[in-house]
Amino acid sequence: MILFKRRTFIKIISTILVSNLFNLRGLAITNDILEDEFDEIIEIDGLITTRSIQRFRENQLR
Amino acid sequence: MIYKNYSLIVIGSSHASQTLIDSFLEKNKKSKILVLEGGSDQETEMNRKLTENTSYGSHDSNYWQNHWVRAYGGTSRKWEGWIGTLEREDFEKNNFRGGWDIDYDSMLPHYKKAYEYYSDETKSYKYEKNLEYFSNHIKFKPIKITKAKRFTDSNKFEKNKQITLEKESNVIKFLTKNRKIISGIEVFKNGKTDIIPIQPEQKIVLAAGSLGNAQILLQPSSTSDIAIGNESGLVGKNLMDHFQTMPSADIIFDEKILKHSVPMDNFYNCFTLSKDLKIENELLNFQASIQQINQTEHMQKSFLDEISLLSAQWNKKLSLGLIHSRGEILPQLHNCIKLTNEKNWVGQNKFRVEFSYSSKDLMSSLNSHRKFGELLVKNKIGMIKIRNDDIFRRSFGTGHIMGTTKLGKNREDSVCDVNLKHHNYDNLYLLGSSVFPTSGVINPTLTIAALADRLAQRLNGIGQS
Numbered sequence: 030m031i032l033f034k035r036r037t038f039i040k041i042i043s044t045i046l047v048s049n050l051f052n053l054r055g056l057a058i059t060n061d062i063l064e065d066e067f068d069e070i071i072e073i074d075g076l077i078t079t080r081s082i083q084r085f086r087e088n089q090l091r
Numbered sequence: 092m093i094y095k096n097y098s099l100i101v102i103g104s105s106h107a108s109q110t111l112i113d114s115f116l117e118k119n120k121k122s123k124i125l126v127l128e129g130g131s132d133q134e135t136e137m138n139r140k141l142t143e144n145t146s147y148g149s150h151d152s153n154y155w156q157n158h159w160v161r162a163y164g165g166t167s168r169k170w171e172g173w174i175g176t177l178e179r180e181d182f183e184k185n186n187f188r189g190g191w192d193i194d195y196d197s198m199l200p201h202y203k204k205a206y207e208y209y210s211d212e213t214k215s216y217k218y219e220k221n222l223e224y225f226s227n228h229i230k231f232k233p234i235k236i237t238k239a240k241r242f243t244d245s246n247k248f249e250k251n252k253q254i255t256l257e258k259e260s261n262v263i264k265f266l267t268k269n270r271k272i273i274s275g276i277e278v279f280k281n282g283k284t285d286i287i288p289i290q291p292e293q294k295i296v297l298a299a300g301s302l303g304n305a306q307i308l309l310q311p312s313s314t315s316d317i318a319i320g321n322e323s324g325l326v327g328k329n330l331m332d333h334f335q336t337m338p339s340a341d342i343i344f345d346e347k348i349l350k351h352s353v354p355m356d357n358f359y360n361c362f363t364l365s366k367d368l369k370i371e372n373e374l375l376n377f378q379a380s381i382q383q384i385n386q387t388e389h390m391q392k393s394f395l396d397e398i399s400l401l402s403a404q405w406n407k408k409l410s411l412g413l414i415h416s417r418g419e420i421l422p423q424l425h426n427c428i429k430l431t432n433e434k435n436w437v438g439q440n441k442f443r444v445e446f447s448y449s450s451k452d453l454m455s456s457l458n459s460h461r462k463f464g465e466l467l468v469k470n471k472i473g474m475i476k477i478r479n480d481d482i483f484r485r486s487f488g489t490g491h492i493m494g495t496t497k498l499g500k501n502r503e504d505s506v507c508d509v510n511l512k513h514h515n516y517d518n519l520y521l522l523g524s525s526v527f528p529t530s531g532v533i534n535p536t537l538t539i540a541a542l543a544d545r546l547a548q549r550l551n552g553i554g555q556s
Contacts, residue, residue, distance in 0.1 A: 070465050075340075075477040076394065077464030082474075085404055086396075 094287050097125040097255070099550065100276070102262050102307075103298040104128040105165025107523045109242050110208055110540040111296060114547035116253060124254045127278065129261040129299070129437075130162035132245055138162060141261065141435050142302075144428075148447040150332075150488055155444050158490035159302050163258060164242035166300065170490075172239030173359060174209055174537040175232065176202045176217055178376065180366045181419075181531035187373055188421055191528055192500045192509050198541055205540035210237050220351055221365070225466050228368045231351050232378075233358035234533065261437040262299070264310035265319045265519070273319075273519050279437035291518060294550060298522040298543075301330070302428060305495040305525065306442055308506075309430050322515045325506050327429060327442075329422035329494035331530040334448050334486040336478070338413035340460055341394045342381060343401055344473035346410050349381065363532070364459055375452065376419035377459035378532040381412045389413060394476040405471050414463075414475060417532045418456040418486075420448060422494055448486065457482050491535050493524040510549045511542065522546055 069080045094100075099115065101108045104126055112124060130138045138161040146152040160166050182198070184190030199217060206216035216235075221227040248256040259280060266275035266286065273295055276287040289295065297304050305327040308320030320326060349360055362379045369376065387395055390411060402409050426447065430440040460477045467473035498521075499505025502514040511526055513519040522543060524535040531538075548554050 070468065072461065074393075075479045076397075077461060077468055077475055077477070079468055082401070082404065082468070086400055089400060 094125065095290055095293070096123050097293060098122040099124045099294050099296065100287075100289070101126045101296045101298060102276075103165060103300065103303065103523075104163050104242070104245075104248070104256070105298065105300065105523070106167040106240065106242050106536070107165075107298040107539045107543050108296070110205065110543035111298065111522060111547050112248075112254065113208075114204070114544045115550055116251075118548075118551045118553070120253075122253065126248060126254060126256045127260040127262055127276075128163050128256065128258050129303075130160070131258050132163050132243070134160060134162045134168070137436070141437065141439075143435065144302075144441060145431065145443045147443065147445045148426075149334075150444075150446065152444070154488060154490075155302065155492070158492055159300050161303075163245045163256075166490075167240065167242040170239060170534075170536060172209075172237040172536075173234050173534050174206070174237055175234040175361070175533040176541075177531040177533055177538050178219070178232070178363065180369065181376060181529050183366075185370055188375075189499070189504075189528055192498065192505075198545070201541035201544045202537060204544045205537050206235075208540055208544075209240055209537065210235055222348070222362075224347070224470055224472060226470075228365045228466055229463065230363050230365060232361050232363050233351070234361050236357055236359050261439070262307055263437060263439045264307055264312075265295075265516075267319050267516070270319075270322065270515060271517060273516050279439075284438060289518065294518050294520060296520045296522050296546070296550075300523060301492040301495045301525040302442070302444075304521060304523060305428050306430075306439065308496065309428070309442070310440060311430070320506075320513065320516070320519070323502065323506050325497070325504070327495050328424045328427040329497050329528075330426040330428060330444070330446050330492070331420050331422055331494040331527065332446065333417050333489040333491050333530060333532060334420065334452065334456075335415065335417040335489055336456065336482050336486045337415040338382070338389075338478065339379075339416040339456070339482055339486075340414040340464075340475045340477045341390050342412045342414050342467075342473055342475045343394075343398050343409045344381065344412055344467065345407055346383075348472060349383070362463070364462060368462060372458060372462060373455075374459050374462070375421065375455040376532045377456060377463075378417045379460075379463055380415045382415060383410055383412045385411070387411060391476060391478070397474055397476075401474060407471075409473070414460070416456060416460065416482075417489065418452055418459070419530050419532050420452040422497065422529060423449065426494070428495065453483055453486065456486075489534075491524065491530070493527040493530050493535055496521045496525040497528045498526040499528060511546050520546060520550070 182191040182195040261279040263277040308326045464475040496506040
């Protein structure tokens with residue numbers, strides 16, 4: 030568990046560092062990584078989607 | 092007529108029989124073959140009455156009657172001509188159903204031969220491609236679209252001096268003296284019942300279709316409570332028929348999943364799940380085909396917003412489509428045909444079909460869609476909306492009637508052995524989809540032809556298992 034956390038932490042930090050190096054939007058990429066690791070697949074009335082897509086969809090609809 | 096001159100007697104003249112005979116005669120230029128066909132060159136009203144049945148379950152009696160033809164050429168008069176091999180996993184036993192007791196690799200030369208029989212193009216007969224972007228969890232397995240081969244020209248048999256074709260000869264049942272050798276065939280011909288005496292060295296191949304094979308082997312014996320051919324008590328059981336749902340889901344997809352190295356003009360795209368995924372989730376075999384569509388009117392309205400949403404989020408050009416799917420069904424003892432006391436006009440007992448798709452069959456299809464959908468969305472190459480209600484309420488049959496005389500090593504749970512020889516009778520062989528122990532999801536035509544080629548070799552003394 031500790032190892033996992035440390036690895037994830039290093040991954041996030043290194044991504045921010047690398048993305049800054051290439052002048053990319055660090056925050057967006059960090060979000061992608063978090064999504065990849067924690068995004069959950071959900072089913073809504075037969076629609077197979079993920080929690081993040083659903084969140085994105087709700088934001089669009091607002 | 093002198094029957095003892097025939098070394099091989101084939102009952103039925105469908106594509107199973109015709110493939111068998113062609114293959115048999117390739118290596119045997121001397122033997123004479125007698126073919127007994129119940130129908131004539133055309134389907135007649137009288138012959139159609141011979142396929143009458145009563146039915147309980149997922150299909151009505153017309154359904155079973157329409158997928159069984161009593162005429163020269165059998166059901167080849169009706170089938171549409173999509174062919175493909177079963178998959179390796181279809182042959183393998185797993186923790187929720189049995190297997191084939193035949194090594195899949197040993198079938199491949201016969202599949203190749205069968206493919207040549209139906210098609211000019213043979214290079215793709217075993218084409219399967221693991222799709223890497225699905226982490227090999229989904230396979231692309233195209234089905235060849237052939238011009239349906241119709242076996243309706245009985246001149247082909249009549250011109251060949253090695254073959255005698257007797258039309259309108261309806262086999263009623265078999266006779267035996269010792270339950271080891273079939274000693275006679277009771278036939279209705281020219282308005283009366285006749286007996287064809289059979290010598291021990293003469294081989295009989297019963298290829299009258301899944302329903303026909305079982306009906307003959309279930310006919311009551313005049314001397315015993317046990318029908319001649321049903322010593323195992325399993326004849327008629329394990330009846331199977333694929334189900335299909337069209338469409339079963341809406342899909343938004345990246346077109347790269349349809350681009351592969353086979354010439355797609357002649358192939359019907361087809362995706363199946365990997366063996367590991369099926370075993371892990373206890374899924375039966377499943378086949379999904381994607382139909383790309385331009386018009387959105389066919390789509391479920393609630394799903395249409397997703398395409399702009401996903402295109403924006405993934406920054407990809409995505410297409411719209413429908414998924415049409417097919418499912419394997421479990422062989423089950425309660426799906427069966429049973430004789431009734433009513434007789435048809437040739438004096439044969441009619442039968443009742445009891446067949447229903449089980450919750451396991453339908454749930455397996457639903458869960459396969461889920462897995463397919465999860466892999467699409469996980470890999471950011473598509474999204475599906477399953478039409479749950481259609482899978483459960485509007486799935487229909489394919490007319491691929493299978494089971495009823497399954498093959499197997501063990502005589503306690505099968506009717507014939509792996510060489511298709513009846514477990515009890517040394518001179519009786521069974522042929523057709525009736526011997527299938529599992530159904531897979533692919534049309535059975537090519538497998539029937541491959542088994543026919545395999546049996547022809549066995550009858551010529553080649554490659555006994």
